[in-house]
Amino acid sequence: MTDDTRSDISLRVNDATYQLAVDNRRTLLDALRDDLSLTGTKKGCDHGQCGACTVLLDGDRVVSCLTLAVVADGADVTTIEGLAGGGELRPIQEAFIRLDGFQCGFCTPGQICSAVGMLAEHAAGWPSAVTRDDSPERTPELSEEEVRERMSGNLCRCGAYPSIVRAILETSVREAVSK
């Protein structure tokens, strides 16, 4: 049981491909931070309860602390480092800065990755637990209540929630206008 407890994997992270030999116990979170030195993704609780380690896996937001690196073999991973392209911040990043969507900043990479995934889910018409009219024919309006519910997997111990919600709502409106 020595060889089959390790795996050679290929991760495509922020459009770059990496070949890694990992212990099967390695989480995607630890592989990103310790093997690839992409330390933007943060380790909070390491139990899937705080959302600080949120990344996009093939476009879907997931917690990287409960995702084994070997499970992500062959997948596309986007971390906070990969959101800004060519030195240009994404609108959601710019909105977090302008509207004070953070205090200490530890949860921020997870908040922003989660928001990107959440806005895509909303655009796809997914309902949430607070969606009043959950008929499949309607895309629910993104209210403050909706944002708070959809972002409940991301904790902020500084309590920057009001500004986080504002930043996400503003980004959502801008994206809708630019379409």
Next chain:
Amino acid sequence: MREFAYQRTTQIRDALSSVARHDGARFLAGGTNLVDLMKAGVESPARLVDIRSLALGGISESPDGGLVLGATATNSAVAADPLVRRRYPALSQAILAGASGQLRNMATVGGNLLQRTRCAYFADPSEPCNKRAPGSGCSALGGAHHNHAILGWTEHCVATHPSDMAVPLTAFDAVVRYETLDGPGEVPLSEFYLPVGDRPDRETALPDRALITAVVVPAAEVAGKSRYRKVRERASYAFATVSVAAALDVQDGVVRDVRLALGGVASRPWRARLAESALRGGPVTAERISAAADLEVAAAEPLRDNGYKVTLARNLIEAVLTDLAASSGAASGGAAGNGAAGAGEESDG
């Protein structure tokens, strides 16, 4: 965490034979519960057989107009599915009431059914727990158990099943389909979770090393008018203290069909058959709804610190049925609109 081998399979047969061949092998799907328990040292598989590449992720209509939920369909996919939302709204609502957006993107139908209790003693290998270490005792019985069972428990274990999804599935008579090396089989969800008895470590009727392939939900007109309501200790992202899945079909003021199941009260989703029988075939009135709720919780045996759940379950049954009766426009005797009061500290309506 113990070292383990990992393999990805694309054929059900390969997955089954691998788990049969290797002692201590386990199937891995979303991993949201299993990987966490491995970190805690509660689970220590020698091999993980990744089943997410099997062709089991579909959500489709069955020939009789019901639903077939593939075992590896994600919670997110099921909750957003138009067929689920239209015909079984309580199922979509229950899934959305559980976990977080990130976890729902990872968690699967089969894994949801097989997730373990969130009893804190189960998750802590330094504490006695009959579910984790048979014969070691139950720490929750005389310990911190305010969120534990009020129905169906024994002195060997007082833990609850944490699933939201399984509650409406139980109300809708879902059937679990599985595959083994000897062929396929199925078991109704109502018989899937074993009574606690004296072996709480034995949780399901699933044969050893079987793989859940799908959950089949029969066609049921009543399910189109269904609702899931969950009470928890914060507004979102928390397990239920008590939850209710209910469906009500009223015609000419008479209950033609009713389905009712409770979450957070027992080692399995609790089908409230006593309340259903009391209501079915009779007029829908506030008095009858109230009596049915009383009847269902009459058998409850609260622990030292969770008597509040008896009141909560009773009031929640009454409130949800009253809402459903009102929205069907068929309530009489003052049922509409006033029974929702007193559902306790509800934080997520």
